[in-house]
Amino acid sequence: MATRAAALAAVACAAGLVAATEARPAGLRSVDVWFVRDGALVSVERRAGSISRAVDLLLAGPTARERRRGLRSAVPKGTRVHAVTVRQRVVVVDLASRFAAGTEASGLRARIGQLVKTVAGIPGVRGVRVLVEGGVPVGLFPGYDLRRPLGLGAVKTDERPGLREVQELLRDLGFLGAGGVTGRLDDRTAVAVLGFQKWAQLPRTGVLDASTSRALLRATRPLPATLAAGRRVEVLLDRQLALLVDGGRVLRAVHISTGAYNRTPAGSFRVFRKERMSWSVPFSVWMPWASYFVGGIAFHEYPIVPAYPASHGCIRVNRYDAPMLYEFATSGTPVQVLWSA
């Protein structure tokens, strides 16, 4: 029996499976330990010379002073750690079952976020493997697959959805076209974010900040300002948005810029002329995807679409949505220009 155990140990050693019991990255003096404030993860600096110590400090929770500043820990009080080992720059943290106590999904997710951000944030650490009572958690922490090590990028919080989720939300709410869900932060997403900020009456920055993320998680699809059957375009001068409505439902909400100094008249009109490339005689400029609805005033693409009314009266449409709006607003389509939603 002893011979068999020795042979197994030899095989394990040869395979590089025997782990270091304590990890002390060279030069490690302080670590960022992560806690929760108002649903968001926030870090505080702690003196720690080893990864184990960093985990201990996390489990100890915020100090009384930090608690007064609103910091909390989602990790249950009294959670014990069985072992912290390192295998090929992946830290394996084995915790007692108390770590998985509770039923509230956001709290369970937050404690994984705290642990992963604390440990994976240590220089040289590639990922974190979480074990409970020496076993791989299955279904314990909603939204996390803990069969594989987690890196910093895997951390989710309720208040800050991932970029792809943001894009999916913007698409479902009507601010982003179906092709805009790319998982990359691009100009098209920024335009959709700006459109959403206008609708939600948030600061019009086009930047996906915490308040925008929070508002996105609670937003519902825009509703038309008026009740009428059929297809129409509603232009909301206060929000600087065009709502493409069909059958009482907003299909798309488009970031636009109308005439400065109220040069775009309010009222009910219809699209009467369409030009794929229209030449503006007074301003000597090409206007792609032009749909005229009153006098010389049209929806058209323009390279600069600021968050405020800036045109000479036309409605500037961003380059991502201009072809779609042109297709939607066929000749005779009603256009309602409204002061407010």
Add this chain to the structure above:
Amino acid sequence: MVCVKPLLLPVALLAVAGVAHVAAASPAPPRPDVLVVALDLSGRPFQAGAVRGREVVYATGFEPELARALARRLSIDTVRFVYVPRERLLRRGPKPWSLALARLQPGSTASLRFSAPYLEADQAVVLRRGLPRPRRLAALRRLQLCAERGSRGAAVIASRIRPSLRPLLVRDAATLVRRVQTGACDATLVEAPLVGSFVAGRRDRLGPVAGRVDTRAGYAVALEPGSRLRARVDTALRRLRADGTLARLRRGWLGADPNRIPVLR
């Protein structure tokens, strides 16, 4: 040979005594010391845990607690949980476990036998915000319905509701919530016992629970064909229901009683 003879008699006597003991205990089957329960660890609040090899070293949720309560009723001291993925549970072949708790419906597979149900498998209808509450099942047919792909909700939409618009099937619960929140879906179907935890913390994203679709089905304990435990499990379940244990477990793990949600007819 001479030395062996004196030993044979006591051995033979012991063997006879053993048979007599078993005979006296019959017709009840011998009690196992350990109840081996298969879990598929489908997730909270039904069941979740930590797995080492096939052994579930930590199990939590409604079904593990029900298994522990059953074991107490069966006078079995120790419960051992093993992790068996759902598809393997349903497969034919040897069953290295005494019973399985994995939200299985009687008749879902020929390779297993089932106890009496321990939980109703109705589907609750969760509306988007601002939608008038439908009073009848027929009113759901005109709505854009959503469900998780491959879920029982999706099956109930197809078989019971038969909507005029093609239902939207999504990959996970998070997407489902998002679709209802943003209005891409008018309503979604969720396991009725789970609806309490589904809407909890999402009150500002989802509308009210309109009612439930009575599926006339329930979840039952699965056993190997010919298992002698089946009658005892049925009795134990009846007693757990009668003494309020089942209701207490359901309240503690799954929230409000789904039977209080009105049935849409």
